[in-house]
Amino acid sequence: MTIESNYWPTTTSMPEGASGQLPTRADVVVIGAGFTGLSAARALAKKGGSVAVFEANSIGWGASSRNGGMVLTGLKLSAETLAKRYGMELTRRMYATSLESIDLVERLVREENIECSFSRCGHLEVACKQSHFDAYARSVEVIAKEFNHELRILPRHELGSEIGSGIYFGGIVDDTSAGLNPAQYVSGLARAALRAGANIYENARVLQIQRNSQNGSGGFLILTSRGNVFAHDVLVATSGYTSAATPTLQKKIIPIGSFIIATERLPETVARELNPRNRMIFDSKHYLHYYRLTPDNRMLFGGRAAFFPETKNTIHRSAEILRRDLIEVYPQLHDSKIEYAWGGTLDFCFDTMPHAGQSDGIYYALGYAGHGVAMATYLGTKMAEMLSGGSNDIPYAAIPFPGAPFGLYNGRPWFLPFAGAYYKVLDWIS
Numbered sequence: 022m023t024i025e026s027n028y029w030p031t032t033t034s035m036p037e038g039a040s041g042q043l044p045t046r047a048d049v050v051v052i053g054a055g056f057t058g059l060s061a062a063r064a065l066a067k068k069g070g071s072v073a074v075f076e077a078n079s080i081g082w083g084a085s086s087r088n089g090g091m092v093l094t095g096l097k098l099s100a101e102t103l104a105k106r107y108g109m110e111l112t113r114r115m116y117a118t119s120l121e122s123i124d125l126v127e128r129l130v131r132e133e134n135i136e137c138s139f140s141r142c143g144h145l146e147v148a149c150k151q152s153h154f155d156a157y158a159r160s161v162e163v164i165a166k167e168f169n170h171e172l173r174i175l176p177r178h179e180l181g182s183e184i185g186s187g188i189y190f191g192g193i194v195d196d197t198s199a200g201l202n203p204a205q206y207v208s209g210l211a212r213a214a215l216r217a218g219a220n221i222y223e224n225a226r227v228l229q230i231q232r233n234s235q236n237g238s239g240g241f242l243i244l245t246s247r248g249n250v251f252a253h254d255v256l257v258a259t260s261g262y263t264s265a266a267t268p269t270l271q272k273k274i275i276p277i278g279s280f281i282i283a284t285e286r287l288p289e290t291v292a293r294e295l296n297p298r299n300r301m302i303f304d305s306k307h308y309l310h311y312y313r314l315t316p317d318n319r320m321l322f323g324g325r326a327a328f329f330p331e332t333k334n335t336i337h338r339s340a341e342i343l344r345r346d347l348i349e350v351y352p353q354l355h356d357s358k359i360e361y362a363w364g365g366t367l368d369f370c371f372d373t374m375p376h377a378g379q380s381d382g383i384y385y386a387l388g389y390a391g392h393g394v395a396m397a398t399y400l401g402t403k404m405a406e407m408l409s410g411g412s413n414d415i416p417y418a419a420i421p422f423p424g425a426p427f428g429l430y431n432g433r434p435w436f437l438p439f440a441g442a443y444y445k446v447l448d449w450i451s
Contacts, residue, residue, distance in 0.1 A: 025336050027363035028283040028319065029204035035080045036211050038223035043248040046235065047073040047220075049408055050243050050252040052227050052266075055085035056393060057386050058258035059210040059221075060129070060401030061408075066217035066359070068409045074219060075245055077226035081207035083262050087365030088283060088394060089311050090206075091325050092199035093144055094119050094170070097373050097390040106372075107420060109167060114416040116168045119392075123199055129398065135209030137201045138316040139440070144198035144301040147180070147189040153305040154191035161193065170197070184302065185294040186350050200301050201311060203394060207446055210398075218356040222247060227266045230255060230383065241383070254408055255386040258401060259266050260393065262367035263432075269380050271432035273424050274387060275369040280339035281323035282347065283315065284354060284362040287311055293320040295351055306317035310346060319361075320354060322347045336364045367391055371423045377404055379417040384408060 049065055051058045054076035062109040065072045076082070096103065103112040109395075130139045148154035154177075158256040161172045173194040175183060180192055211221060212412060226246040231249060233242035257267050287295070296302065296314050303311035310324040322343055340362035348355050370376060370388040377386040377400045384407070386400035403415050426431065 025333060025340075025363065026361055028281075028321070028361040029090070029202060029413065032202055032207045033208050035208050036143065036221075038076065038080060038213060038221040041221060043245065043250050044071075044073060044220070047071045048252065049073075049256060050075060050241070050250060051219075051255045051256045051258055052243075053083070053258035053260070053262070054080045054211065054221055054223070055083050055258065055260065056207060056210065056255070056397035057260065057401040057404075059207065059214050060398045061256055061258060061386075062219040062221070062407040063210065063214040063217050064218040064402050064405035065408060068098060068213060068318070068405070070409070072214075072219040074214070074221040075225040075227050075243070076221065076223050077246075077262070077264075079223045080211045080221060081204060083365060084365040084393060085207040085397075086204040087281070087363060088203050088279075088391075089301070089313060089321060089420040090201050090203040090394065091144065091166065091303075091311065092123050092139075092201060093301065093392055094123065094197050095392075096375070097392055099160060101160065101207060104167075107431035111416055111419065113168060116164070116170070118399060118416060119396065120170065120197060123197060125402060126206075126303050126395050126398050127199070128267070129210070129213070130206070133209055133213040135206060135213070137203075137205035139199060139201040139206075139417060140299070141197070141199045142299045143194060143196040144190050144303070145183050145298075146303055146305060147184065147186075147192045147196055148305045149189065150305070151190045157191065157193050183298060183300060184296065185310075185353065188350060189304070196302070198301055200299075201394070202316065206394070209357045227264075229266055232382070255383045256404055256408065257383060257387070258397075260397070261368035261389045262315070262388065263368065263387065265432065267383065267385075268382075268432070270385055270387070272430055273330050273370055273376075273422060274432070275371070275430075276366045277325070277369050278335055278339075278364050279325055279365045279367050279391065280336060280343060281321060281325060282340050282343045282359050283322075283364070284320045285358040285360050287314075287318045287320060287357065289318065291353065294319075295320060295353065310350070312347075312350070320347070320351070320357070322350075336362055339364065367393075371425060372421075374420065375400065375417045376420070376422045377415050378422070380422075
């Protein structure tokens with residue numbers, strides 16, 4: 022058994038960042054070489070700007086190569102919750118961006134010839150309780166009426182055509198969603214950004230950002246572990262790895278661990294039995310599971326087995342929990358070997374929403390709450406438009422960006438064990 026290693030990077034290689042000294046100045050410094058930062062860098066460089074991307078580790082090191090590769094419609098919160106909170110007009114715009122974001126990923130994959138097994142395979146949400154399934158009808162009705170987006174409800178007796186498990190009470194199918202290999206995708210985005218003229222500097226951890234001016238031009242001095250650079254603008258694209266270099270943002274981001282296991286390669290007949298239509302699948306719990314087949318027929322199975330970010334201990338413990346849960350969903354896999362187990366860190370905000378805009382003059386896009394493959398690509402591209410003087414039509418820039426109640430959070434999530442217990446209770450009583 023290969024344990025505590027990430028499956029996705031074994032399928033590709035990342036391009037190398039720039040070597041040598043950092044430039045003395047750039048038009049824009051992007052912090053973070055994941056989906057957000059690389060899509061922004063590509064778009065900015067194509068417009069002729071000088072772009073320097075600083076990555077604390079290596080290209081795609083964070084959540085961008087550690088996720089399930091699900092390119093999903095919608096947001097973390099339900100349409101009904103969004104409408105109550107923000108009104109239907111703004112909710113329509115938000116939902117539309119979730120559809121546009123998938124189109125954007127598909128277009129980038131095509132235009133940049135990124136080999137990442139992108140497929141419009143659709144997603145399946147499965148109901149863990151009868152009450153969850155009963156709520157699906159209202160949700161589907163609202164989405165069809167208000168957003169002109171059609172979903173299909175599957176009662177329990179029809180689920181066999183979609184999933185080889187008998188534990189669920191029904192499901193919803195959305196044919197618009199997609200799947201891909203996230204490591205191959207982030208590698209392709211990096212190559213596209215480099216071709217466009219952006220420079221990517223690995224092992225360049227940003228330590229501090231200071232307001233500064235040079236030759237009468239206002240901007241920022243970015244202090245990194247590899248040297249200092251002056252830039253007119255800064256875009257923070259660090260998601261769950263947001264650090265004390267941007268303290269205002271750090272206090273608004275909750276880093277939450279998400280963990281995944283992957284089986285050995287399964288025979289084609291077994292793979293088709295488990296997931297006949299090759300859907301991206303997730304369940305209706307707050308403490309949810311998500312799972313899919315990889316392009317080489319491994320069952321990839323993930324979830325919030327532990328809320329704390331990845332460490333050797335949390336990965337090992339989470340692998341045990343996820344294997345148990347996998348067998349509950351798919352008893353057929355009782356004797357299958359687990360060959361990979363790994364973790365990544367998601368970025369949740371206190372309102373469970375994405376956010377993009379400016380704080381203290383610094384641009385940012387983050388808060389994807391597990392929907393980052395498409396939305397990070399989209400917001401990175403839209404922030405590049407904003408930085409280039411284009412339109413500012415991002416709905417997530419128009420909503421409040423709350424911090425912790427009473428300011429009881431300094432960026433270290435001491436409350437995660439309590440949050441985990443709370444969501445487990447919600448799943449029990451809901």
